[in-house]
Amino acid sequence: MEKKTKRICSVCAAAALLVLLILSYTATGTTSMLRSVLQLGAIYALAACSMNLLNGFTGLFSLGQAGFMAVGAYTFAVLTIPVNKKANVYYLYGVADGLKNLALPSWLGLIIAGLMAAAFAALIGAAVLRLKSDYFAIATLGFAEIVRICVASSPLARVTNGSLGLKNIPGFTDLGFIPAYFVPFIVVTVCLVVMFLLIDCSFGRAFKAIREDEIAAEAMGINLAKHKTLSFVISSFFAGIAGALLAMYLGAVQSTTFPLMLTYNILLIVVIGGMGSMTGSIIAAFLVIAAKEWWLRVLDVETYIGSFHVPFLRTGFRMVVFSIVLMVVVLFWRQGIMGQKEFSWDGIYNRIKSLKTRKKGANIEKANAGGGVNE
Amino acid sequence: MSNQNVLRVCDATMQFGGVVAVDNLNLEVNKGEIIGLIGPNGAGKTTAFNVITGVYTPTNGAVEFNGERVVENHPQGKMKEMYRGQNDGKYKDVKVLTPDKITKLGVARTFQNIRLFKSLSVFDNVLIAKHTNMKAGIFADTFRLNRAEENRMKEETMELLRILDLAEHKDDVATSLPYGKQRHLEIARALATNPKLLLLDEPAAGMNPQESDDLMKFVARIRDDFDLSILMIEHHMQVVMGVCERIYVLDYGALIAEGTPFEIQSNPKVIEAYLGVDD
Numbered sequence: 001m002e003k004k005t006k007r008i009c010s011v012c013a014a015a016a017l018l019v020l021l022i023l024s025y026t027a028t029g030t031t032s033m034l035r036s037v038l039q040l041g042a043i044y045a046l047a048a049c050s051m052n053l054l055n056g057f058t059g060l061f062s063l064g065q066a067g068f069m070a071v072g073a074y075t076f077a078v079l080t081i082p083v084n085k086k087a088n089v090y091y092l093y094g095v096a097d098g099l100k101n102l103a104l105p106s107w108l109g110l111i112i113a114g115l116m117a118a119a120f121a122a123l124i125g126a127a128v129l130r131l132k133s134d135y136f137a138i139a140t141l142g143f144a145e146i147v148r149i150c151v152a153s154s155p156l157a158r159v160t161n162g163s164l165g166l167k168n169i170p171g172f173t174d175l176g177f178i179p180a181y182f183v184p185f186i187v188v189t190v191c192l193v194v195m196f197l198l199i200d201c202s203f204g205r206a207f208k209a210i211r212e213d214e215i216a217a218e219a220m221g222i223n224l225a226k227h228k229t230l231s232f233v234i235s236s237f238f239a240g241i242a243g244a245l246l247a248m249y250l251g252a253v254q255s256t257t258f259p260l261m262l263t264y265n266i267l268l269i270v271v272i273g274g275m276g277s278m279t280g281s282i283i284a285a286f287l288v289i290a291a292k293e294w295w296l297r298v299l300d301v302e303t304y305i306g307s308f309h310v311p312f313l314r315t316g317f318r319m320v321v322f323s324i325v326l327m328v329v330v331l332f333w334r335q336g337i338m339g340q341k342e343f344s345w346d347g348i349y350n351r352i353k354s355l356k357t358r359k360k361g362a363n364i365e366k367a368n369a370g371g372g373v374n375e
Numbered sequence: 376m377s378n379q380n381v382l383r384v385c386d387a388t389m390q391f392g393g394v395v396a397v398d399n400l401n402l403e404v405n406k407g408e409i410i411g412l413i414g415p416n417g418a419g420k421t422t423a424f425n426v427i428t429g430v431y432t433p434t435n436g437a438v439e440f441n442g443e444r445v446v447e448n449h450p451q452g453k454m455k456e457m458y459r460g461q462n463d464g465k466y467k468d469v470k471v472l473t474p475d476k477i478t479k480l481g482v483a484r485t486f487q488n489i490r491l492f493k494s495l496s497v498f499d500n501v502l503i504a505k506h507t508n509m510k511a512g513i514f515a516d517t518f519r520l521n522r523a524e525e526n527r528m529k530e531e532t533m534e535l536l537r538i539l540d541l542a543e544h545k546d547d548v549a550t551s552l553p554y555g556k557q558r559h560l561e562i563a564r565a566l567a568t569n570p571k572l573l574l575l576d577e578p579a580a581g582m583n584p585q586e587s588d589d590l591m592k593f594v595a596r597i598r599d600d601f602d603l604s605i606l607m608i609e610h611h612m613q614v615v616m617g618v619c620e621r622i623y624v625l626d627y628g629a630l631i632a633e634g635t636p637f638e639i640q641s642n643p644k645v646i647e648a649y650l651g652v653d654d
Contacts, residue, residue: 194517201516202506202525205495209503212492219428219486221478221507221568230513340494 006345025181035181037290042188043245045285048269049195049278050238055267056275056340057199058231059211060129061137065239065266067144070258071120072113072240073247074151077166078159080109085168092164093157106170110187110244117240118233120147125232129225144263152255165254169247184245191238196278198234207231211276272329273336280338292322379406380442381572381604382482387426387436388460389419389628396422397433398628399461402606404572409598409605411615411636414625415648420608421487423625424574427606428484429474435460440480440572445472479507483570485561487577487608491549497560498545502532504567532567538600539563555586559593566601573597575607579614587611591618616640624648 021038028034051065083103086095104112128139151160160166172183198204206227209217218224247253269288273280296318303310312320329336341347382404389397397419404410412420425431427438429446434454438446449466450458472480483504492500505528511521519525536542539559544552549560558578565573578594579587591614598605609615615622616636624632624639626648632639639645 197519198513198517201519202502202509202511202528203513203516205499205503206506208495208499209492209506212495213490215430216486216490216492217503218474219430219478219484219490220504220564221475222503223473223475 009345021182021185025179033294037294038286039181039184039249040293041286041289042184043242043249044266044269044289045282046188046191046238046245047242047266048273048281048285049192050235050242051266052270052273052275052278052281053195053199053207053238054231054235055270056277056281057204057211058207058228059214060228060231061133062140062232062235063137063260063263063267064140064144064236066258066260066262067140067147068117068121068236068239069243069246069262070144070147070151070253070255071117072243073253073258074160074166074243075116075240076109076113076244076247077169077253079104079112080106080170081166081168082170089166089168090158090161093162096158099159106173106248110241113244114237114240117243118237121233121236122229125229129228129232141260141263144258144260148255148258163255165252165257166247167252169251169253171248171251184249187241187245191241192278192282195238199278203227203230208276268326271336272326274338274340275336276340277336277338277342279343280336280341283337291325292318296322380404381406381408381440382427382606383439384423384427385437385439386462386465387423387433387438388462389422389426389431390434390454390458390460393457393459395459396628397426397625400436400625400628400630402623402630404604404606406604407598407602408620409594409607409618411619411622412606412608412625413610413612413615413622413639418625418648419628420625421576422628424484424576424608427477427574428482429472429477432471434458435462435466437466440477440482443480444468444470445477445480446470475507478568478570481569481571482574483565483568483572484574485558485565485576485578487580489557489561491557491560491564493548493550495549496546497541497549497552498532498536500549500560501535501563501567502528504564505532507568535563535567539566554581555590558582558590562597566597570601570603573603573605575605575609577608577610579609579611584613587614588617590614594618 024034024038047065047069051062054060054062078099080103081089083101086100089095124139124143128136128143131139150156152163154162156162172180174180175183175186178186199207206217206222209220209222210224210227214224243258246257250257265288269284270281272288273282273284299313299318299321300315301313303313380403382402384400384402387397387400388395400419400423402410402412402423412423414420422431426433426446433446433448435449435458436447437444447466447468447470449469450460450463451469492503495503509516509524509528511524515521516525533542533545536545539562541556541560541563544556549557552560562573562575562578575594579590582590594605594607595618597603607615607619616639619636621634622632622636622639623630624642624645631644631648632642634642
């Protein structure tokens, strides 16, 4: 395929996506399921991609995602809750003196949330990145739990409000002429573009080399400690931003917003999308969120067909079906949706071509078979 | 040929627990030479490579590259009592560069059991090695502020693939190549780091006589084309004898002979180590 046709295709696809997104806004009401699924899907897509950068591209199996998201979310919440609502939020423990008159604009809060998560990653990275495979996973898992327990602990109560959590977090607001609905998509798109640029540059290739073979990568002059730290810090930066976006979306955070299950949910998205494929993670994020929060909801409602009571259908049943679907995916479709490949027009072109030739082959076979009968 | 050392291994001893894998190895590679390192299985050849490239820290001894000390160590801690090698006390410093730093200085290697970046393309395998000498930082690189450098890296990679007859396979996955080509690719990848010294670990392993003969011609060619010095481990005696200027023979970790291929062939110690002798 030529470069020009590819570019035209890309522009068309981007325009189509944009039109669909605008349609999802204009054609639905504020309480629409589609709207919230798309927004949440975008936030999870960012979280999944940041996890994929570490787990799928650098080969470092981390389970600390929820911890870094919690750091981002709490940092954002603490810094941006409006001054006049602070008394209401911190009604039990009071607010720390330094924070009393502090309320940063959302964009600054987002950046600081990312930087804070990155700083935590740099801090613990020096220690945990010496560990290999399972041990690294366990150490990062421990970190996530420590964060969750620390934010709910009493010494930090005047900052994080203990187990009561923080509320009145500013949500998405209109950005000039752009309605608030589009803000998370813009932030996520910017972050994803940066990540795509990163995985496609020389440093991204070095990350992949570490995933493929650490010893060979080091022998080829790649400084393992430096590159692993870079990957860990960058991944955490975006995880922090995803956490902050989640805080904006929910409007309130507690330590229980970031349980171990959150990490596993994101890991599932990464696995379903394909470890080592950003586009896979994005597609899987929307699919999983839509299935979990929306499409499978029908299974949660007790249903009668005529006088027949459909068995099993009751609150929580969708999670059973969801889990079974996941098991099937992992058993029979281990590569995930995209494997290690990224979306490309060449890929689609080749797929269509191979389908055509297969059809042609089938036709020829059919013709031959027909000929056989005639004879 | 000038008499300038590219590589000097001084009294290197590598002891794992009570086992002395490399015992007091002294070895020199001069500029432009092709040197063979041979010995029976388990003689410590690959361990010697790992000491030179910084994968292992020697228990005692030093390694110099272009006159610069890149590795130096002496028995410490628990090893102090366990040490069974020689020259204890001769080396005082502790300096061990990590493999990537040694590669940056100009020592590249291949592996005995091929270690390619398996699921990446042939082109990417070589391009990744170019990352070693990249100047731009991660920020400039991500936001494409170093287009010129990136393009130069890609051109040089393509050039290398052309020289090594891999250009037609450039988009293939590394592991889909036939075995001989994979060995070529490993050498291409090592060359991409702009080395001055190339360490080849059994480059002809698993090849038939014809293929290994071609490989040796190829090794001689890249030595001239890339202005290299080469140190190689090899089992095929014919091959080593054909291409190497000097040969070192290891047995049970210790050097038992060194000299020209002709001298080695008639050395009774070498014959004993390889074939055994009747009592």
